[in-house]
Amino acid sequence: MTRAMLRERERVLLDRLDENIQHSEVISRLASVGEIAAGVAHEIRNPLTSVRGLLQLLRERHDYEHWDIVFSEIDQAITAVQNLLSVSKPTLESEPISDLSLCVEVENILSLFQQNTYRIEFRKHWNDKVTKIRGKRNQIKQALFNLVKNACEAIETTGTITIEHYRKDDHVVLTITDDGVGIPPDIIGRLGTPFLTTKPDGTGMGLAQVYSALRENQATIEVSSVQGEGTTFKLTFPVSPLYSESHGGVPKVSGVKLDLADNIRDFFRINQKRFNELLEQHARTTFQIVSESKFVTREDLLNHAYQITELVLDGLTQNIVEFAQERGVAWAKSDIPIISKLEWFYALRKVVWYFLEQFYSGKDLDATRVFEIAGNASEALDTFIVHFNVSFTKYREDVLHAQQAIIEELSVPVIPLFDGIGVLPIVGTLDNRRLETIDSRLLEEIEKQNMRKLFIDMSAAVITDNIDMNLLDRILMGVTLLGAEAVLTGVSARLARYLLNSDKDLVKRIPVESTLRKALQRAIEEGVKAGVQAL
Numbered sequence: 374m375t376r377a378m379l380r381e382r383e384r385v386l387l388d389r390l391d392e393n394i395q396h397s398e399v400i401s402r403l404a405s406v407g408e409i410a411a412g413v414a415h416e417i418r419n420p421l422t423s424v425r426g427l428l429q430l431l432r433e434r435h436d437y438e439h440w441d442i443v444f445s446e447i448d449q450a451i452t453a454v455q456n457l458l459s460v461s462k463p464t465l466e467s468e469p470i471s472d473l474s475l476c477v478e479v480e481n482i483l484s485l486f487q488q489n490t491y492r493i494e495f496r497k498h499w500n501d502k503v504t505k506i507r508g509k510r511n512q513i514k515q516a517l518f519n520l521v522k523n524a525c526e527a528i529e530t531t532g533t534i535t536i537e538h539y540r541k542d543d544h545v546v547l548t549i550t551d552d553g554v555g556i557p558p559d560i561i562g563r564l565g566t567p568f569l570t571t572k573p574d575g576t577g578m579g580l581a582q583v584y585s586a587l588r589e590n591q592a593t594i595e596v597s598s599v600q601g602e603g604t605t606f607k608l609t610f611p612v613s614p615l616y617s618e619s620h621g622g623v624p625k626v627s628g629v630k631l632d633l634a635d636n637i638r639d640f641f642r643i644n645q646k647r648f649n650e651l652l653e654q655h656a657r658t659t660f661q662i663v664s665e666s667k668f669v670t671r672e673d674l675l676n677h678a679y680q681i682t683e684l685v686l687d688g689l690t691q692n693i694v695e696f697a698q699e700r701g702v703a704w705a706k707s708d709i710p711i712i713s714k715l716e717w718f719y720a721l722r723k724v725v726w727y728f729l730e731q732f733y734s735g736k737d738l739d740a741t742r743v744f745e746i747a748g749n750a751s752e753a754l755d756t757f758i759v760h761f762n763v764s765f766t767k768y769r770e771d772v773l774h775a776q777q778a779i780i781e782e783l784s785v786p787v788i789p790l791f792d793g794i795g796v797l798p799i800v801g802t803l804d805n806r807r808l809e810t811i812d813s814r815l816l817e818e819i820e821k822q823n824m825r826k827l828f829i830d831m832s833a834a835v836i837t838d839n840i841d842m843n844l845l846d847r848i849l850m851g852v853t854l855l856g857a858e859a860v861l862t863g864v865s866a867r868l869a870r871y872l873l874n875s876d877k878d879l880v881k882r883i884p885v886e887s888t889l890r891k892a893l894q895r896a897i898e899e900g901v902k903a904g905v906q907a908l
Contacts, residue, residue, distance in 0.1 A: 548605055584677065
């Protein structure tokens with residue numbers, strides 16, 4: 374090796390060492406800032422929360438025209454402190470680790486920026502769509518969202534954002550490039566520090582969260598920028614262990630030694646243990662989720678796979694449909710999302726195909742027979758997944774409709790007391806939608822129960838902003854038209870202000886009692902007096 378080559382090699386090694394030292398310094402600085410920020414955030418957040426609670430009590434007792442501004446400002450302060458705490462201590466999050474595709478996450482995030490497409494062109498280059506990384510999905514999604522948001526804001530008028538995704542060895546690289554205003558050189562080295570920002574109204578917390586999330590998920594970030602030309606953020610993630618093979622992409626089912634058998638059914642049965650191992654390997658996320666479920670177990674997933682395989686080999690279409698419908702309902706009753714079941718099913722399809730390939734490999738089959746075997750297997754598996762999805766969706770929709778019916782029924786709970794007198798207790802939030810439900814159902818209830826007096830008790834109602842008093846007036850007039858008397862009880866100060874501000878005539882027409890108890894006591898006394906007079 375020549376002296377010049379030695380000097381060049383020494384220079385490269387020194388450059389790499391310098392980069393590692395700089396990266397370590399950045400990580401160390403951010404970690405120190407994070408520890409300090411976490412302590413400060415804790416000390417500030419607690420008294421702020423206490424102050425907000427005391428102000429809420431004052432608001433209920435004293436009317437003040439600027440309460441909204443006071444609460445808006447203090448909520449903004451609490452949010453800033455909470456953001457600081459979340460970026461300084463990301464490990465506090467209990468989010469599980471799972472495999473995810475950066476391409477899918479970026480596509481979902483870009484759908485949130487559709488309002489920018491009239492001025493920004495988004496160019497996407499997905500050079501490897503299938504390789505996945507492992508990390509905390511929500512942390513990474515928030516980081517990607519902040520980077521795309523910053524890129525959009527860096528473009529003042531019109532421009533282009535280019536996003537590229539590719540695999541390099543055992544790493545996934547994602548670059549986000551904009552042709553915006555760029556970042557000053559003296560700022561780049563300090564990016565990721567909380568409250569460091571170049572925006573007039575920025576907080577600097579977005580990039581702080583990005584750096585914290587990437588550090589938490591073993592990723593690195595490189596930034597290059599030229600003022601007036603644009604900025605590139607380069608994110609590098611280690612690939613998931615399931616995708617770390619040298620060929621890249623989705624791991625294939627290969628290299629598994631299977632025992633031989635004379636027929637296909639025996640072949641699957643004597644290799645059942647290896648079948649289960651492969652299924653767990655290729656549906657690892659589903660099995661992890663199931664391990665925390667109270668309704669579905671690991672053994673359930675393996676037994677279901679075995680039953681489906683038996684039905685596929687037998688070609689019993691009707692049995693496949695019935696089993697799929699039964700499993701769809703059972704899965705809909707559990708707390709596990711359908712996407713997990715789909716991952717399990719696609720893993721099942723992959724393993725079944727591998728077993729079929731291994732059994733028929735080397736056998737003298739013509740093309741017609743090969744296509745026949747493939748078609749029968751595909752049709753059986755597709756039949757299962759179609760009827761499973763239909764059954765799952767129908768059950769969930771039926772449950773939602775039943776719940777909605779119960780909610781509507783409970784929205785107008787007219788309680789008969791005695792001799793044509795009843796109570797309508799309004800419990801919980803009272804908004805315009807709730808008033809519309811009462812309006813549509815109350816009159817039928819009054820007619821059905823032959824009410825002549827109805828006490829509408831508002832003592833447990835939570836009055837929302839911008840409630841439409843015309844709807845309340847319509848309800849009261851409807852009761853009157855049916856020959857009954859409506860009496861309001863338990864009117865709060867908030868509702869009283871709404872009534873006074875809406876219509877003075879409405880206030881004059883509404884009979885009011887301070888409490889439901891007093892109203893009922895008076896009704897009883899009037900009933901007794903009327904009975905005595907009748908005698």
